[in-house]
Structure formats: C-alpha cells, structure tokens
Amino acid sequence: MIFITFNTVSELACFLAGLIFLFKDKDPAWRLLIWYLLLTCIVEVAGIYIRTSLHVSNIPLYNLSVLPECFVTSYFFYSLYKTYHPKTKWLIIWLSIFMIMYFTELVLNHFNNFVSITASVMSVVFVLASLYYYYLKLKDEHFERLLFYAPFWWVSGTLFFYFGSTACNLFFDYLIKYPSISYEFSVRYIIFCILDVILYSFWSYAFICRYLQRKSYS
Amino acid sequence: MVLRFYMQISSEEIIFLIGLTSIIFLIAPCFLILYVLSYNRRKKKHLEEKVWLKTTFENELLKTQMEVQEQTLKTVANDLHDNIGQLLSLITITLSTIDLEENSKIASKIILTDDLTRRSINELKALSRLLHGEELISKGLAAAIEFELEWLKRSERYQISFKKDSFKSVADSAKETMVFRLFQECINNIIQHAKASKIVIILEQDNSSFKLTISDNGIGFNVDEKLNLKMGMGLYNIKRRAAMINGTATITSIPGSGSVIAITVPSN
Numbered sequence: 164m165i166f167i168t169f170n171t172v173s174e175l176a177c178f179l180a181g182l183i184f185l186f187k188d189k190d191p192a193w194r195l196l197i198w199y200l201l202l203t204c205i206v207e208v209a210g211i212y213i214r215t216s217l218h219v220s221n222i223p224l225y226n227l228s229v230l231p232e233c234f235v236t237s238y239f240f241y242s243l244y245k246t247y248h249p250k251t252k253w254l255i256i257w258l259s260i261f262m263i264m265y266f267t268e269l270v271l272n273h274f275n276n277f278v279s280i281t282a283s284v285m286s287v288v289f290v291l292a293s294l295y296y297y298y299l300k301l302k303d304e305h306f307e308r309l310l311f312y313a314p315f316w317w318v319s320g321t322l323f324f325y326f327g328s329t330a331c332n333l334f335f336d337y338l339i340k341y342p343s344i345s346y347e348f349s350v351r352y353i354i355f356c357i358l359d360v361i362l363y364s365f366w367s368y369a370f371i372c373r374y375l376q377r378k379s380y381s
Numbered sequence: 382m383v384l385r386f387y388m389q390i391s392s393e394e395i396i397f398l399i400g401l402t403s404i405i406f407l408i409a410p411c412f413l414i415l416y417v418l419s420y421n422r423r424k425k426k427h428l429e430e431k432v433w434l435k436t437t438f439e440n441e442l443l444k445t446q447m448e449v450q451e452q453t454l455k456t457v458a459n460d461l462h463d464n465i466g467q468l469l470s471l472i473t474i475t476l477s478t479i480d481l482e483e484n485s486k487i488a489s490k491i492i493l494t495d496d497l498t499r500r501s502i503n504e505l506k507a508l509s510r511l512l513h514g515e516e517l518i519s520k521g522l523a524a525a526i527e528f529e530l531e532w533l534k535r536s537e538r539y540q541i542s543f544k545k546d547s548f549k550s551v552a553d554s555a556k557e558t559m560v561f562r563l564f565q566e567c568i569n570n571i572i573q574h575a576k577a578s579k580i581v582i583i584l585e586q587d588n589s590s591f592k593l594t595i596s597d598n599g600i601g602f603n604v605d606e607k608l609n610l611k612m613g614m615g616l617y618n619i620k621r622r623a624a625m626i627n628g629t630a631t632i633t634s635i636p637g638s639g640s641v642i643a644i645t646v647p648s649n
Contacts, residue, residue, distance in 0.1 A: 297417050306428050309421045322410045330402035334395065350396045354403045361407075 165215055166208055169356040174204045177363035177370075184374035192242035193373060196366075199235040203228070222277050226269065229278055233261055233285050236321065240292045243314050247299050261285065283332040286325040293322035313373035320365025327358045438625055442555050445562040445622070449518070452565050456532060457508055465508070468501045522557045523548050523584055526564055530582070533568065539577065545584040551591060556626045556646055560593055563619055563630070567595045567642050575599025577639065590628075590648055596641040601634045608632070619644075 178200035185193050206228045210221040241254045261281065268278045296318045300307070309315045331351050475494050479487060511532065518525050523545045530541055551557050564582075571577055577599030585592045607616045616632055619642065623630035628646030 294413075297413065300417065301420055304424075306425050307421070309418055315417075319410065319414050322413070323407065326410050327403055327407045329406055330399050334399050350400050354400070357407075 166211055168211070170359045171204070171207050171211070173360045173363040174200065174207055177367050178204050180367040180370045184370040188373065188377060190242070192239050195235060195238070196370075199231060202231055220275075223274065226274075226278055229265065229282055229285070233265075234258065236289055237261075237292075239317070240289070240296070243296055243318070244299070247303075257288065279332060283329075286328055286332055289321060289325040290329070293318045293325070311372050311375065313369040313376060316365050316369035316372060320362045320369065323365065324358050324362040327361070328355065331355065438555075441622065441625055442558065445559055449558065449562050449565065452569075453511055456511060460504065460508055460511075465501055465504045468497050468504065472497045472501070518554070518558055518561055521550055522561055525557075525561050526582065526584065529565065529568070533580075540579045541582070542580070543582045543584075548584040548586045548591060551586075551646075551648060553626075553649075556628075559622055559626050560628075560644060560646060563622060563644055564593060564595065566619060571595075571597045571599060574602070575640065586648070588648075590645055592643060592645045594641065594643045596639060598639040601636045601638050601640050603636060604632050604634050 178197070181197045181200050185197055188194050206224060210224055213219055213221040213224060237254060237258060241251070244250070261284075264281045264284060265278055268281050272278070296314075300309070300315065307315075331354055472494055475490055475497065479490050481487070511528075526545075527543060530543055533539060534541055551560075568580070571580060575597050577597035579598045581594075581596045583592075583594040585594075604616070608620070609617075619632070620630045623644050623646065626646050628644060631643045631645075632640070633643075634640035
C-alpha cells in the first residue's frame with residue numbers, strides 16, 4: 164500500500180497512456196518518452212522502498228534520476244525546435260554546462276545531498292525553453308489547432324511542473340533542514356503531488372492528441 | 382542573507398510563503414496558456430480573412446478580364462456595324478450599278494470596288510488584332526492603352542493626347558489588367574456622359590509606383606453625389622478596384638470644367 168501515492172499513480176497512468184498511444188509512433192523523441200516514464204515509475208517505487216524498507220536515504224537515487232530527466236527533456240525540446248531551426252550546438256552546449264554543474268555540485272556535497280542548485284537551474288532552463296516554444300508558435304504563420312496539438316500540451320505540462328516547482332526548489336535547503344516541516348505531508352510533498360498530477364495529466368492528454376493526429380494522417 | 386531571513390520569520394510563515402508562491406507560479410502558466418490559445422484563435426481568423434481576400438481578388442480579376450473581353454466584343458460589334466458593314470454595302474451597291482454595256486464607267490466602278498474591298502480587308506485585320514484582347518494586355522499597359530486610343534481616334538470626335546515618357550513596365554500582370562480595365566471604364570464614362578472634345582492621358586512611373594491620369598474638358602459632375610451611387614461600374618467601383626491592388630483612385634471634378642481621375646498603384 165505504501166507504494167500507492169499520488170505520484171506513483173499519476174506516473175503509472177501516464178506511462179500506460181504513453182505505452183498505448185505512442186507505441187507505434189514514428190518519431191523517436193515521442194517513443195523515448197515511454198522509456199523515460201517507465202524509468203520514472205521505477206525510480207519512484209525504488210525511492211519509496213529504499214526510504215521505508217531499507218531506512219536509508221534515497222537522495223543518491225534521485226540525484227541519479229536527474230540525469231535522464233535533463234537529457235530526455237532537453238532532447239525533446241530540441242526535437243520540437245527542429246522544425247524551426249535545428250541547432251544541435253545549443254543542445255550540446257546546454258548539456259555540457261549541465262554536466263559540469265551536476266558533477267561539481269555532487270563533489271561539493273560529498274555525494275550526500277540532493278543537487279538542488281543544478282535542479283533549480285535545470286528548472287529555469289526548461290521554463291525558458293517552454294516560453295521560447297510559445298514564442299515560436301506565436302510567430303509561426305502556419306496555423307495549428309492548439310487545443311488538439313500534442314507538442315503544445317506537452318510543453319504546457321512541462322511549463323506548469325518546472326515553473327510551479329521553482330518556489331520549492333529555491334527553498335529546498337530550508338525544507339530539508341527542518342524535519343518538522345518535511346514530514347510526509349509537508350508543503351513540499353503536497354505541492355509536488357499537485358505538480359505531478361498536472362504534469363502527467365497534460366502529458367497523457369498530449370499522447371492522446373498525438374495518437375489522434377497519427378490516426379488522422381494514416 | 383538568506384539564513385538571516387529564515388531566522389527572522391517562523392517556519393509557519395515560510396510554509397505559507399512557499400505555498401503562496403507556488404500557487405502564484407501555478408496560476409501564471411494558466412494565463413499564459415490562455416493567452417497563447419486566444420492569440421492562436423486570432424491567427425486563425427486572420428488567416429481566414431487572408432484567404433477570403435485572396436479569393437475575392439481572384440474573382441475580381443476574373444471579372445475584370447471578362448469585362449475587358451466584353452468591351453472588345455462591343456467594339457467589334459460596333460465596328461462591324463458602322464464600318465465594315467457600310468463598306469460591304471457600298472461594294473454591293475457599286476457592283477449592282479455596273480452596267481456591262483457602259484464600258485466607260487466599268488473601269489472606274491471596278492477601281493472603286495477594289496478600293497472598298499481593300500479598306501474592308503484592312504478594317505478586318507484591325508478587328509482581328511483587337512479580338513486578341515488578352516494578347517493586347519500582354520504587350521504591356523502602355524501598348525494596350527495606345528491601341529485602344531488608336532481606335533478612339535478613328536471616330537475623330539476627340540482630340541486625344543497620350544504621354545507615357547517616364548513609364549517603363551509593371552511586373553504584375555494582374556495589376557496591369559485591373560488598371561487597363563479602369564482606363565477603359567473611365568474612357569467609356571467620358572464617351573457616354575462627359576460631352577468632352579479633348580482627352581489627355583498621362584502614364585507615369587517612379588521607383589515605387591505608377592500613375593495613370595485621365596482628364597477631359599467635358600461638363601464635369603458632382604463627385605460626392607456620384608460616389609454615393611454605388612451601382613454598376615461607377616466611380617465607387619473605380620475606387621474599390623484600385624484599392625484591391627493596393628492603389629488609390631483620386632477623382633476631382635467641377636461641374637462645367639471637366640474632370641480628372643488619377644489612379645496610383647504601387648509597382649510591387
């Protein structure tokens with residue numbers, strides 16, 4: 164029962180939606196999301212298991228999960244921008260900066276703490292990437308029915324999640340230091356539950372849109 | 382600084398602050414998404430309008446081309462009736478009056494018939510050229526106007542002057558067709574209503590636009606009154622069609638002192 168939480172349920176539901184609607188998708192970026200969501204589910208369950216059964220910190224696991232999160236999301240944004248201006252060098256520059264920051268923070272924290280600064284920077288970059296996508300969409304003369312346009316809802320979910328988590332990321336150190344407010348139903352936990360539900364709902368809807376779009380073309 | 386900040390306020394206040402900030406950070410994307418969606422709807426509307434305008438323009442262009450052809454056919458019909466018909470009647474009359482016993486007159490009548498026949502042939506050749514209306518415009522706006530005026534000069538009712546020194550060419554054939562039709566209509570108006578004896582046409586061009594000015598010394602008219610009569614191919618339609626090719630039509634007239642219509646159209 165301890166494995167059934169808002170996070171795990173929403174992640175699993177989104178993974179299933181991805182599996183059903185994206186399995187036959189021709190775009191590798193979309194198919195990659197299935198594997199990413201599967202990994203997210205595994206990390207979430209493993210995190211609960213390590214914390215509750217093994218009674219050890221699950222921070223190293225979440226530190227590790229930041230890597231696929233950054234790589235998959237960055238690659239997906241890159242694939243969305245491809246239609247407008249395919250600039251691989253920006254992707255490489257960003258990932259290089261991220262890796263340097265990530266490992267520097269890990270070393271400075273002696274591998275004991277969460278890489279919160281890197282995660283915060285990553286959030287800001289993804290918020291900017293989402294806003295930039297909106298800007299490209301507004302500038303684009305080609306009309307798209309956004310209500311049924313999968314990339315738009317994927318980006319919107321991502322924007323909600325990373326923008327909404329900014330406050331938690333900024334106060335991460337504080338929330339961790341004070342156990343009285345970092346118990347199971349802490350404000351951080353509640354906020355992340357809400358954000359997870361929003362993110363995975365938007366993504367699931369995006370997968371449905373993607374499926375319908377693929378079906379209408381075939 | 383941050384640590385000092387933490388120490389000054391209680392943990393409950395921090396929780397409240399984090400919660401409030403997160404709520405605000407969740408509301409902001411909502412409005413952003415709504416804005417993008419509403420802008421997108423406006424974009425759709427704008428695109429629909431663009432398509433509508435394009436269709437309207439194409440319809441108008443087609444209508445204009447048909448009107449040019451119609452005008453040509455009218456001229457042909459008039460010419461057949463007034464010129465060639467008359468010449469052929471004369472030939473028939475001349476031939477019917479030939480008396481084979483009056484040898485002295487036969488030669489002169491045959492010469493007259495020969496002359497009339499040659500004139501008929503020349504008239505037919507001119508008509509044949511006129512019938513290729515589209516070909517006329519393909520030779521350029523100035524050539525088409527010149528050809529049309531040649532026809533008008535034959536009536537010997539008007540003193541016509543055509544100046545086109547600074548005019549070279551227009552890249553857009555649709556604009557040429559439209560302006561040529563406007564020219565035809567202005568000339569028709571002069572013939573039908575102006576009671577003029579003198580027509581001056583000036584075709585000018587600079588780097589960005591070209592201008593066609595048609596003036597006459599006729600009876601003139603009240604511009605505002607005529608513009609309000611939004612019927613047929615009136616003055617209102619001249620203005621509307623000029624606007625369709627991003628141009629302007631300026632109409633000035635004083636009753637008793639003739640009129641001037643100036644059509645200015647951007648070259649590109």
